[in-house]
Amino acid sequence: MHLHILGICGTFMGGVAALAREAGHRVTGCDAGVYPPMSDQLRALGIELIEGFGADQLALAPDVFVIGNVVSRGRLADGKPKFALMEAILDAGAPYTSGPQWLAEHVLQGRHVMAVAGTHGKTTTTSMLTWILEAAGRAPGFLVGGVPLNFDVSARLGTGAAAPFVIEADEYDTAFFDKRSKFVHYRPRTAVLNNLEFDHADIFDNLAAIERQFHHLVRTVPATGRVVVNATEESLQRVLAQGCWSEVARFGGGGEWTADGDHGAFDVLRHGERVGRVEWALSGLHNQMNALAAIAAAEHVGVAPKDAADALGRFRNVRRRMELRGTVARAGGDITVYDDFAHHPTAIRTTLYGLRRQLDGQGKKSERILAAFEPRSNTMKLGTMAAQLPWSLEAADLSFCHTAGLDWDAAAALAPLGARAQTADAIEPLVAQVLAAARPGDHIVCMSNGGFGGVHDRLLAALRAPAA
16 A cells, blocks of 8 residues: 655654555655654654655655544635645545544554553653553564654564554644544554643643533543543543543542652552562653553553552653753753653643752752753644743743744733843744843753754754853
8 A cells, every 4th residue: 555644744744654655555755844862763664755845745645644633624825725626626526635644544453552541640650651661572563653762763563463562642623624533543452541731722622621522532442442541630630520431540639549759760559469560761640640540541451550560660752751861061060951842731840840859869959950942732732721931930940932923922921020021033042031030059840842943952062062
């Protein structure tokens, strides 16, 4: 089969492309931004990439066009179609489908699918669960919206049809012609509901609308399946109250799966009985909760909690999750630069408080945290959560916001932080602001769900440059 994938360089569609290629299909694709590292990864798999969405690609005549949700209908200001190839496909009556639909029909069918959903922590928890199964010898297939460092690839088929398939289950819409959440296509036997907050303001009107989509996911889990639910989230309890016909395993306070100890070293308890112990380099309550969810899910396919906990001791996390990008030696203390994917206010707050707790625990209370971030997600660009930014940045000593592309006043939103917050409408002045403020012992956390203009490398290069 020949697939031509529109929007191939996104993390999900790139994963679909990799799985299709591994399955022996011919894969080509196009995108508006064909650039590394995804372009390099896809070309290394023998996938031909085309820049743009030109109608001439219709001549490729694939067996099916696979449409990413970056594609939409409509016209530009000059009257030309936004996506000429999509218009040509529709005019020609050529076969097309969505990425989630193709995945469900050609990869997931007949597999024990383990889907990890939630506003935060999907990528990390999916990676944890996949690693637990790998360490247990289950050779799982997986598709993750990032690169787990234990595997160094974002997707693979797994060994044999009997191997479980772990997938990051996104609530964002499937395609312009299918407005259901992606995850309703996956039909999991094990579903993790990690947390649920309001997000994706560009497609959801309110939290209740997202809860309804999560309920649609729950409705697809069979009676012999398991729904692993965060017991501390009221929104998820409302989801279950709409109906659940499967076994429910709750984790966190008030649930059957709990933790006892510090976030970096804790016992795993089931109904109050110790069943394993996790000792790892990760920090933060959020990662402890992610671990409980992964252990409870793995137990559903026969992995003993002790073995799962032991495996997490060798878990190496995911790229762009408090990833250390470099340190610069200074008299009085190194300056450290991190990269993190956080973009929702709760994720920003969780990231910064996790680092603050880690530093305090190491006797480094005097060391400062500098947060450089860009509100880049569709929700943040709309300004829907602008009022939450001061709250999300409380743990940072100084904050620097990249405001390019925003239609709302970031400086006004950050005014409650006073002199602790600065804004810049381009990368260069932002870098200059951070450099002017940085001093020995600082920890600079760069947060974005995009490339952030290479701010990490620019900061490190400037910090390492000889003094003039």
